[in-house]
Amino acid sequence: MLLVLGVASNSLAQSLSDPIRVDLNVYTPGTIPSGIGEPVREAARLAEEWERLHPGEKIKYQQIVTTGGGEGEWLKTQLLGGIAPEIIHQNAEIAWQDTDKGWYIPLDEYLEKPNPYVPVNKRWLDTFTNQALVNAKRAPDGKLYCISLDIIETGLFYNKDLLRKLGCDRMPDTWEEMRAMFKKIDSQGVTPMATAIFGLGSDWGQDILFEMLYRKLLPDMDLIPSSPESEAYLGHYLEAREAGFLFTKGFFTPKDPRWRELNRLLYEWRQFWPKELKNSDPARLFLTERVPILWDSSFLLRRMETDPYRTFDWGVAYIPRITPETSRFADGGPATVIGGAAIQLHLTNSARNNNRVEDCIDFLMFLSAPQSIERLAAEALVFIPNVKGAKMASQLAPFAEIFQRRYCAIKWLDSMDGQYKKQWRRMLDYYLNDGMSLEEFLRTLKLNFAAWVESHRAEAGWDFEGMEKVWSERSARLLPELN
Amino acid sequence: MNASTIIPSGPRPARRSNRPPGSPPLVLIYGLLALPLLFLLVFNYVPAASALYHAFTEWDVGAESRWIGLGNFKALSVDPVFRQSLWNLFRLGCFVLIVNLSVPFLVAEMIFHLRSERARYACRVALVLPMVVPGVVVFMIWKYIYSDAGLVTEGLLALGLRDWVYGWLSHPKTALWAVAFVGFPFAHGVHALIYYAGLANISPDILEAAEVDGLGPIGRIVRIHVPLILQQAKLLLIITVIGVVNGFEAILILTEDGGPGYETLVPGLYMYQNGFTYQRMGYACAIGLLMLMFLLAFTISLNRLLKTERFEPGRRGT
Structure with a gap:
């Protein structure tokens, strides 16, 4: 008995003296955001300051390993074993797939308490600038498993000098204008636009085109309304x-004419991108003036500011809107945004296993104080702080403006899990690279979709019965939209 | 006289130990050997045995495994992705076998025919030098070569051949061959040196006799060199086949997931994806077991079919 007690107390003492392991993604000390410039160090200084306030406590930064196709194999294994870093960055939509496993700790209880590192506040939750954005990260079970420290947004970086040389004096406002402009550029032997196919390109392209073609139907398609707190940001997500x-x-499915149109337009758009989508460094193509336009995110800002290759004048615009002239399904409204929350910090089961939840929460509160996030954001120069009172670098202003648009209605690949997501990406890649026709692609996608739905429909959280009731009231309006 | 008449009767003499005097006691030697043997058992044999067992189970990582007999193999037999990966492997394997066995042989022949020993030495060093570059670096360089800002595309653009530009690793028509072409000009150092060692081992008497008999350079290569280095060729054949069947590092780096579509997917990568991405470990073990069985069957068959001993100098043909 004594031996057991001895081992237990020893183990407890050891866990108390162990450092809190934190993955801050791009802010992790030693990381070089955007792959250029000096490594960031500010998070290390903040950790030292926190440690001074909490003698005996230690923070150890540890970036989580992303392997293979970015499916989080390493992290999932660590979470399963209960040995992941206590605090990690993870896209909330991906974490939602595993919240029922107890891998993440809900933060709601703590967000209701004041943050002691912020001078005047009643609730930690209130200290974040964009409340709807924070609440949009509530899991389907209604709980909030992460805090959204900052904001990332995408935009079309354009080379003003090169575009002028190519006879284009302004960025397009509509899809038709873009098509004409791209044709003009292409006819001069220049690839009009670059992007990264896995990330900003095809999959996010699907998400952005989706909203523009389905906008009219979204109020009816949204069978489960978003929570009132996130409605302003998510709308009919x-x-x-x-x-x-x-x-x-x-x-x-192939019966859905908008779905066909979406993928047709995406293919058409892809024809103006570089041939080798997967392994090119699109930013390099842009910086070395091989392409005049680059769809990238605010993450590129640091590189734009410091890369010696960049010798031209540049600006940031956004994806043009699709008008009825391009598609009968479009209403001509603006394209939505897709970036949103950047660093989304979750508390893992390791914090609970090691009895460190309170300490971890305290460190999260310290990090999310305006003076902390402002320092992190200013050094990295990639994200907009999402904390009241934290100033933003002036270079980020165009992205802050883009962020004011509505958020996209779905993030397809973040909604899917494991092999279905992988299969979707694979087939999209194949289709966009002329491996299969649109018809074949739609058929393949349908098979994948069906398998994915089948693997989930029995889950209690999916509640098909509840949605069926809402559907019966709206089907008369929605069904005629299908062929 | 039969054998028994020459065997002396009486007590058998004590076996003489062939251990050198002053050797440490056997107990100590076996004791020291026990530890590495234990490690070998725990880290090599147990996982292999576990994989063998789990090939017959449904085993999702983190969950209990469930015995399903031949279920995984039945599923594999109708899995179109697995079939595609086998077809890719076959095409890739044929190409790699041809170039890996032929080009190094030609390189070895050229070095062998150099008159200056210093030149031969320099060539051997030149073959070995690239081997110090890690394979991953080589694959990354090739990835860059195939990129839009890379050598191939930029070269074609410089020549005004914009229509000839492809997404070399992205296009279904070119991806597999772009992967296969990695390593050009295929003068693999180890392979060429193994061939060269075989050529250097040929008795000068045989070469002189061939010359006296009037064999020309081509005749000497075909009728003397090739038969006498078949042992080396067999070794290289086995090494290459094992490498092609088991290896997927190049594909993982170049096309990441075996894409576009499944155009560059091979069974090794499919096994990896099933095990570590889809967390279908039982299915992955079944693929691994099939690969192992194929390699065993191939090696045994090759050893039986290609009895190279008969070509060794000093032995009569059988």
């Missing part, structure tokens, strides 16, 4: 289960 349910009714 389709959760995975809603997309799954709608699929069973014929949406997102």
Whole structure:
């Protein structure tokens, strides 16, 4: 008995003296955001300051390993074993897939308490600038498992000098204008635009085109309304289960003319991108003036500011809107945004296993104080702080303006899990690179979609019965939209 | 006289130890050997045995495994992705076998025919030098070569051949061959040196006799060199086949997931993806077991079919 007690107390003492392991992604000391310039150090200084306030405590930064296709194999294994870093960055939509496993700790209880590192506040939750953005990260179970420290947004970086040389004096406002402009550039032997196919390119392209073609139907398609707190930001965002349910009714299949149109337009757009999408460094193509336009995120700002290759004048615009002239399904409204929350810090089961939840929360509060996030953001120069009172670097202003648009209605690949997501990406890649026709692509996607829905529909959280009731009231309006 | 008449009767003499005097006691030697043997058992044999067992189970990482007999193999037999990966492997394997066995042989022949020993030495060093560059670096360089800002595309653009530019690793028509072409000009150092060692081992008497008999350079290569280095060729054949079947590092770096579509997917990568991405470890073990069985069957068959001993100098043909 004594031996057991001895071992237990020893283990407890050891866990108390162990450092809190933190993954801050791009802010992790030693990281070089955007791959250029000096490594960031500010997080290390902040950790030292926190340690001074909490004698005996230690922070150890540890960036989580991303392997292979970025499916988080390493992290999932660590979470399964309960040995992941206590604090990690993870896209909330991906974490939602595993919240039922107890891998993440809900933060709601703590967000209701004041943050002692912020001078005047009643609730930690209130200290974040964009409340809707923070609340948009609530999991389908209604709980908030992360805090959104900052904001990332995408934009079209354009080379003013090169565009002028190519006879283009302004960035396009509509899809038709873009098509004409790209044709003009292409005819001069220049690839009009670059992007990264896995990330900003095809999959996010699908998400952005989706909203512009389905906008009219979204109020009816949104069978489970977003929470009132996140409504302002998410609007009619389709959760995975809603997309799954709608699929069973014929949406997102070859019967759905908007779905066909979306993928047709995406293919057409891809024809103006570089041939080797997967392994080119699109930013390098842009910086070395091989392409005049680059769809990238605010993450590129640091490189734009410091890369010696960049000798030209540049600006930031946004994806043009699709008008009825391009597609009968479009209403001509503006394209939505897709970036949103950047660093989303989650508390893992390791914090609970090691009895460190309170300490971790305290460190999170310290990090999310305006004076902390302002320092982190200013040094990295890639994200907009999402904390009241934290100043933003002036270079980020165009992205802050773009961020004011509505958020996209779905993030397809973040909604899917494991092999279905992988298969989707693979087929999209194949289709966009002329491996299969649009018809074949839609058929393949349907098979993948069906398998994904089948693997989830029995889950309690998917609640097909509840959605069926809402559907029965709206089907008369929605079904005629299918062929 | 039969054998028994010459065997002396009486007590058998004590076996003489062939251990050198002053050797440490056997107990100590076996004791020291036990530790590495234990490690070998724990880290090599147990996982292999575990994989063998799990090939017959449904085993999602983190969950209990469930015995399903031949279920995984039945699923593999109708899995179109696995079939595609086998077809890719076959095409890739044929190409790699041809170039890996032929080009190094030609290189070895050229070095062998150099008159200056210093030149031969320099060539051997030149073959070995690239081997110090890690394979990953080589693959990364090739990835860059194939990129839009890379050598191939930029070269074609410089020549005004914009229509000839492809997404070399992205286009379904070119991806597999772009992967296969990595390593050009295929003068693999180890392979060429193994061939060269075989050529250097040929008795000068045989070469002189061939010359006296009037064999020309081509005749000497075909009728003397090739038969006498078949042992080396067999070794290289086995090494290459094992490398092609098991290896997927180049594909993982160049096309990441075996894409576009499944155009560059090979069974090794499919096994990896099933095990570590889809967390279908039982299915992955089944693929691994099939690969192992193929390699065993191939090696045994090759050893039986290609009895190279008969070509060794000093032995009569059988």
